[in-house]
Amino acid sequence: MIAALTLPYSNGPTEGVNTKTKRIARQMHGRAGFTLLRHRILLG
Template sequence: MSAAEELLSGAYPAAGLALPHHNGRTEGVDTRTKRIVRQMHGRAGFALLRHRILLQ
């Protein structure tokens, strides 16, 4: 059985629907951080990027 077949076999999708845990907040933080990095690409160093991420 391949990895894709194993993922789609039913155990993981069923657990995803049944369990109350989700990664919504983590995904949101990651998306926001990537957006800030794209906006500041080539404009400033790490210190200013870190400052903007921590302030928002």
């Protein structure tokens, strides 16, 4: 908790990428394999 107030950097951008990746994976669940999922993540 104290680190959030004292350090000048944040992991917000990383969390945003994780959220976007999970959203894409949920949308594609059961439709395609890893190759297409990877392609969509790289394009997004």
